[in-house]
Amino acid sequence: MTYNICVYLTQNCNLKCSYCFVKKEKGVISDQSLFDSIDFAVKICKTQKEKVNYYFFGGEPLLHFDKIKLALDYMICNHRSILESNMFRIFIFTNGLLLNKERYHYILEKSKLMNNKLGLGISIDGTEKSNDHNRGYGSNLISKIRFISKKHSPSLDIGLICTIHPNELKNFFNNFKFFFDDLDVYSFVSGIAFHLANCDGWKAKHIKILKNEVKKIMGYYFKNKNRFKNIEITPISQITHGVKTYLSEQCFHLLTTNCNFKKLVVFPDGEINSCFIPRFMKDIKNNNSSLGNVSNFDTNIFLKKIKFLRTQFRIKDFIFDNYGKKSNNFLENLNKKYYSMSNKFCISFYGIENIELKTILEKTYFDTIKEESYRYEQNKQKWSLFKTL
Numbered sequence: 401m402t403y404n405i406c407v408y409l410t411q412n413c414n415l416k417c418s419y420c421f422v423k424k425e426k427g428v429i430s431d432q433s434l435f436d437s438i439d440f441a442v443k444i445c446k447t448q449k450e451k452v453n454y455y456f457f458g459g460e461p462l463l464h465f466d467k468i469k470l471a472l473d474y475m476i477c478n479h480r481s482i483l484e485s486n487m488f489r490i491f492i493f494t495n496g497l498l499l500n501k502e503r504y505h506y507i508l509e510k511s512k513l514m515n516n517k518l519g520l521g522i523s524i525d526g527t528e529k530s531n532d533h534n535r536g537y538g539s540n541l542i543s544k545i546r547f548i549s550k551k552h553s554p555s556l557d558i559g560l561i562c563t564i565h566p567n568e569l570k571n572f573f574n575n576f577k578f579f580f581d582d583l584d585v586y587s588f589v590s591g592i593a594f595h596l597a598n599c600d601g602w603k604a605k606h607i608k609i610l611k612n613e614v615k616k617i618m619g620y621y622f623k624n625k626n627r628f629k630n631i632e633i634t635p636i637s638q639i640t641h642g643v644k645t646y647l648s649e650q651c652f653h654l655l656t657t658n659c660n661f662k663k664l665v666v667f668p669d670g671e672i673n674s675c676f677i678p679r680f681m682k683d684i685k686n687n688n689s690s691l692g693n694v695s696n697f698d699t700n701i702f703l704k705k706i707k708f709l710r711t712q713f714r715i716k717d718f719i720f721d722n723y724g725k726k727s728n729n730f731l732e733n734l735n736k737k738y739y740s741m742s743n744k745f746c747i748s749f750y751g752i753e754n755i756e757l758k759t760i761l762e763k764t765y766f767d768t769i770k771e772e773s774y775r776y777e778q779n780k781q782k783w784s785l786f787k788t789l
């Protein structure tokens with residue numbers, strides 16, 4: 401399992417996406433907190449002997465490119481040895497608008513100095529029209545992606561993140577095809593994630609639309625399966641490779657009942673949390689969800705604490721696997737007792753009215769992928785049987 405440590409350089413952004421959940425604030429992380437966050441991530445990697453992905457996050461991190469430069473130099477000067485292992489990677493998550501030729505080449509050159517351990521994650525929702533609908537500046541972004549595809553080097557890992565808003569759900573399949581047929585992402589992208597926006601606007605009618613769109617996508621996916629060999633498509637790749645592992649390692653906000661402390665968030669003031677939600681919620685006063693500050697963080701105490709919490713997870717998983725729904729009361733009590741960040745935060749954060757529907761939609765999304773995979777794999781088996789006759 402991998403630790404994902406998301407460092408909010410700032411909560412400020414140059415866009416106003418319709419589905420954005422970030423509480424916009426102008427502050428920026430201090431140089432010291434930035435260095436401390438790197439030391440913290442490296443310490444977790446070394447003491448836990450587990451992989452760490454460190455993300456520059458926001459808001460829009462490229463608003464403070466100087467901080468990124470500073471952090472990368474700090475990493476190269478102070479933690480070179482960990483970059484030579486396969487245990488530590490750094491990603492810059494950006495909306496792409498402030499990415500220009502100069503910055504792209506700078507990032508690429510730094511990645512070469514860092515044993516190719518740097519990656520760039522860019523948010524893009526599909527065609528120009530789909531981007532314009534919820535994000536804006538679609539043509540600008542697409543021209544940058546085309547530039548990256550031309551200049552691509554294996555030294556820099558490129559990933560794309562596509563958010564599906566209810567008003568663009570009917571174009572899900574078209575947007576999916578756009579990435580592969582038009583942008584030719586096979587040639588320069590290692591992973592692409594498609595997730596449903598956490599926002600208002602989901603309606604019961606979207607269940608049927610989602611199912612139809614995912615069916616079309618899976619038909620396309622199996623028809624072109626060989627072309628998808630070297631690209632991770634989330635959640636399709638994970639589901640077709642075994643859904644259980646995927647679900648147990650990821651927080652889907654609304655599908656699971658807890659976080660697994662493998663995802664940690666560092667805010668611009670240096671506070672560490674297991675999730676961004678409690679911090680962004682206006683109506684949680686004096687919440688005690690902070691795990692401490694990177695400036696004086698005792699990593700050893702923290703690691704002992706999460707080891708204990710994970711034991712509870714394992715007990716919980718065991719009980720759920722063996723007793724299913726009958727164990728609900730027990731699970732509830734465990735949740736109440738041990739987790740500072742519980743489902744109820746997620747529910748109030750995203751809007752209580754939509755919570756059940758959103759959960760059904762997430763489930764429809766994953767179930768349709770599973771069903772269609774099963775159907776196509778079954779057909780494949782029948783076909784190979786037929787050929788042996």
Ligand code: SF4
Pocket residue numbers: 413414415416417419420421422458459460495523
């Ligand atoms: S780019 Fe990201 S942080 Fe900025 S408005 Fe859009 S979703 Fe929010």
